[in-house]
Amino acid sequence: MHPSDLHYTKEHEWVRVERDTGVIGITDHAQEELGDIVYVDLPKPGARFERGGTLGSVESVKAVSDIYAPVSGEIMEVNQALATAPEKLNQDPYGDGWLVRIKLSAPAEIQEMLSAADYEKHVAASKSE
Amino acid sequence: MTAAPLKTTPLHGVHRELAARMVDFGGWEMPLQYSGILAEHHAVRKSVGLFDVSHMGEIEIRGPQAGALADYVTTNSVAKLKPGQAQYSGLLYGHGGFVDDILVHQVTGDHYFLCVNASNQEKDYKHIADANRFSATVELTSDRYVQLAIQGPQALATLQKLAATDLAAIRYYHFTDAEVAGVPARIARTGYTGEDGFEIYFAPAQAERVWNEILAAGQEFGIQPCGLGARNTLRLEAAMALYGHEIHAAITPFEAGLDWIVKMNQGEFIGRSALARQKEQGITRRLAGFEMTGRGIARDGCEVSIAGSPAGWVTSGGPAPTLNKNIGLCYLPSERATPGQPVQMTIRNQPVEAVVVPTPFYQRAK
Numbered sequence: 001m002h003p004s005d006l007h008y009t010k011e012h013e014w015v016r017v018e019r020d021t022g023v024i025g026i027t028d029h030a031q032e033e034l035g036d037i038v039y040v041d042l043p044k045p046g047a048r049f050e051r052g053g054t055l056g057s058v059e060s061v062k063a064v065s066d067i068y069a070p071v072s073g074e075i076m077e078v079n080q081a082l083a084t085a086p087e088k089l090n091q092d093p094y095g096d097g098w099l100v101r102i103k104l105s106a107p108a109e110i111q112e113m114l115s116a117a118d119y120e121k122h123v124a125a126s127k128s129e
Numbered sequence: 130m131t132a133a134p135l136k137t138t139p140l141h142g143v144h145r146e147l148a149a150r151m152v153d154f155g156g157w158e159m160p161l162q163y164s165g166i167l168a169e170h171h172a173v174r175k176s177v178g179l180f181d182v183s184h185m186g187e188i189e190i191r192g193p194q195a196g197a198l199a200d201y202v203t204t205n206s207v208a209k210l211k212p213g214q215a216q217y218s219g220l221l222y223g224h225g226g227f228v229d230d231i232l233v234h235q236v237t238g239d240h241y242f243l244c245v246n247a248s249n250q251e252k253d254y255k256h257i258a259d260a261n262r263f264s265a266t267v268e269l270t271s272d273r274y275v276q277l278a279i280q281g282p283q284a285l286a287t288l289q290k291l292a293a294t295d296l297a298a299i300r301y302y303h304f305t306d307a308e309v310a311g312v313p314a315r316i317a318r319t320g321y322t323g324e325d326g327f328e329i330y331f332a333p334a335q336a337e338r339v340w341n342e343i344l345a346a347g348q349e350f351g352i353q354p355c356g357l358g359a360r361n362t363l364r365l366e367a368a369m370a371l372y373g374h375e376i377h378a379a380i381t382p383f384e385a386g387l388d389w390i391v392k393m394n395q396g397e398f399i400g401r402s403a404l405a406r407q408k409e410q411g412i413t414r415r416l417a418g419f420e421m422t423g424r425g426i427a428r429d430g431c432e433v434s435i436a437g438s439p440a441g442w443v444t445s446g447g448p449a450p451t452l453n454k455n456i457g458l459c460y461l462p463s464e465r466a467t468p469g470q471p472v473q474m475t476i477r478n479q480p481v482e483a484v485v486v487p488t489p490f491y492q493r494a495k
Contacts, residue, residue, distance in 0.1 A: 035150075035358070036167040038448045039426055039455075057477070059426050061166040061448055062358055064477075 001120065002027060003094050007110055008119035013070040014094070017110055018101075022071055025098045026058065026089065029123050034060040037089045040082040042100055047075045051109055055100065058089065071109045073102040138183035139275050139333040143340055147354055155248030155373075157184040160356035169359035170450045173322050177281035177347050178355035181340070186250025186271040187330070188243040194263035199233060199241045202260050202399055204382055206392040210235040215302045215317055218390050219382050220245075220253060221400030225407060226378040227385075229253050230370060232319060234304055242315065244276070244328075246372045260399060275336040279343060280326030280355075280363075282493075287347040288327055291339075292316070296327070310335075310342040321360060323367025323491055366449050368418055368458065368488035374429060374444040375416055375458055381407055384460070386416045386488075414441065417466035418488035419474075421455035423481040427474035433459050434473045434480065440465060443474065449490055456490050457483075 006014040012030035015022040031037065039059040049055055049069035056067045078100050082088060089097040104110070114122065135158035144151065149160035160181065162169060172178045190199050200207040205218035212235055220228040229249040234242040245253045254269040261267055279288050289296050294307035296316065304317035314331035331339065344352055361371070370376050375385055381404060382391045391404060421427060431443040446457025461472070468487050473480035 035162060036165050038167075039424075041424070059448075061362060061450070062161070064426070064428065 002029075002116040004116045006094070006116065007070070007113035008116065008122075009068070009070045009113060010122055011068050011070075013067060015070050015110065015113065017104075017107075020104055020107070021076060022073065022102050022104050022110070023098050024055070024070060024100050024102060025093055026067065027119070028093050030065075031090050031093045031097070034058060034063070034065060036061050037086045040086050040089065040099070042078045042082070043075050045075050045078060048105075049073065049075070049102070051106070067099065069102070070113065071102065071104055071106065073105040075100050076103050077101040136184070138181055139336040140181045140183065140340055143337055144181065149354070149356060152357065154184065154357055157247055159184055160354070162356040162358045163354045166356070166358035166362060167450050169353050169355040170362050172351060172353035173281040173324055173355060173359065173363055174451050175282070176350045177279065177283040177287050177326075177352045178322075178359065179340070179343050179347065179352055180278040180280065180355050180360055181275075182278050182328070182360075183275045183333075183336075184247035185276050186245040186247055186253065186269065187274050187276075188245055188250070188254055188257060189268050189270050190241040190243070190257070190265050191239060191268070192263075192265040193239050195239050195241050195265045196235075198257070198261055198263040198265040198267070199243075200396055200398065201263070202257050203231070203233060204391045204398055204400065205233070206395040207233060207235070207241070208395065212237050213303055213305060215304055215319055217302075219376075219387065219400075220256060221382070221398070221404075222378060223399055223403060225381040225400045225403030227372070227376040227380055227382070228256050228378070230372055230376055230387075232317075234315070234317065236306075242330075244330075249372060273332060274330045275333045275339075276328060276330050277340065277343065278320055278322075278326060278328045279347075280320050280322040281324050283347065283350040283352075284324070284326040287343065287350060287352060288316075288329075290346040291342055299327075301325075310339050312339055314339075321367075321369055322363040323369070323489065324363075324493055361445075362447060362450055365445050365447060365456065365458070366451055366489070366491035368490055371445060383407060383412045384414055384416065412463055414460050415463045415466040416444070416458055417461050417470075417485045418490060419457055419459055419472060419483045420486045420490075421474070421481065421483045423483065425474070425476045425479075425481040426455045427457050427459075427476055427481070427483065432475040433461065434475065435461075435465060435471070440472065446474075451491050454490075456486075458488070461485070
């Protein structure tokens with residue numbers, strides 16, 4: 001269900017490593033929990049983030065949720081399509097709904113992230129609470 | 130503190146079967162959404178939606194002096210009602226603030242049927258019973274009714290399939306007692322969405338069957354079961370007040386822009402003298418509609434400022450799916466609550482531009 005080539009956080013972000021960069025998004029579980037997404041607030045290219053910093057926010061009809069930087073680095077590219085079509089986040093969270101591309105400043109952080117299987121367990125555990 | 134178990138409606142099992150996302154709404158476990166808030170919202174604007182609003186409370190006042198009591202506890206003029214007519218009204222404290230906002234239905238001259246907010250029903254009942262110096266009978270009868278709202282331009286066509294009586298003959302804010310799918314029901318042409326539609330009240334025993342028959346009748350129109358999420362976006366576009374947000378104990382009807390439900394010169398009612406005093410002294414704050422001009426959504430509770438000074442607060446805010454804008458309602462100093470006034474919403478510690486606009490934000494073509 002969650003792509004096995006991605007790395008995950010307990011806060012429901014994912015990273016796809018492409019050479020020295022990481023593409024960041026939110027998980028299918030996250031978009032489902034949020035419901036219809038109507039607005040995405042993202043940083044500008046050049047902005048730098050430490051792991052765990054607030055990268056931006058996603059607003060659904062009901063509420064706003066922070067997105068945390070799953071890894072440290074500098075924003076290289078932002079998914080501009082989300083400004084006019086935030087619903088892509090609901091429709092294709094692992095594809096067209098990606099958020100930003102970041103230049104990894106501490107690539108070792110990736111090793112500390114969850115695998116798809118571990119993330120799956122985390123979601124299952126939080127559901128049964 | 131241990132949380133009390135959530136209350137459920139007789140349609141709880143149906144919501145589960147439909148895989149609704151459930152939410153705690155003032156102590157009630159209610160559907161937030163089924164297919165999604167946006168799809169449900171658009172279904173009501175374009176066609177028809179079905180809501181379970183059985184959490185709403187019912188209070189009935191009976192007896193030869195029922196009208197006198199109803200008139201004494203409400204701001205609007207019950208004396209002007211005719212049998213089969215309904216009226217939006219306010220229950221106020223002596224100081225002029227809201228106990229609740231309610232619908233008063235005159236069944237007969239000695240029977241009034243009140244629809245009140247779910248989480249206020251016990252408070253409302255006590256408030257009315259305490260004011261009962263008219264020897265009327267006051268009863269909290271919520272358990273005897275399921276309430277469904279059928280809303281949207283195809284609501285009439287949908288419900289008519291299940292009713293022998295001519296529903297088109299029921300005028301807005303009128304009601305009739307007749308069968309729906311063979312079940313005796315109170316059928317009112319009222320709603321909380323800004324669309325044409327009906328709210329029906331009937332005994333819980335047949336709740337599931339009636340719900341399913343309405344969904345089947347509306348299938349050709351693309352009927353959607355709708356949750357509280359769409360109910361909120363729809364009522365916000367129509368700029369209808371929500372208790373706990375636009376109105377509460379510290380807000381008077383004049384401040385909330387509900388002057389039209391207050392009849393100052395048609396008999397005494399609880400809160401009247403306080404309102405008269407307020408009118409004399411001047412209304413210092415008023416509810417205003419706003420539209421975001423900057424990027425962002427001002428949510429409930431958000432601080433509003435004007436030129437750097439705190440000016441008010443947002444009572445309800447969010448996206449308006451029909452209008453493709455971010456809108457809301459807020460309290461402002463009266464002299465600022467006029468269309469065109471620029472305001473700043475503090476969203477995540479940043480000021481974001483908005484402007485006061487006329488309400489309602491959305492009005493259906495008549």
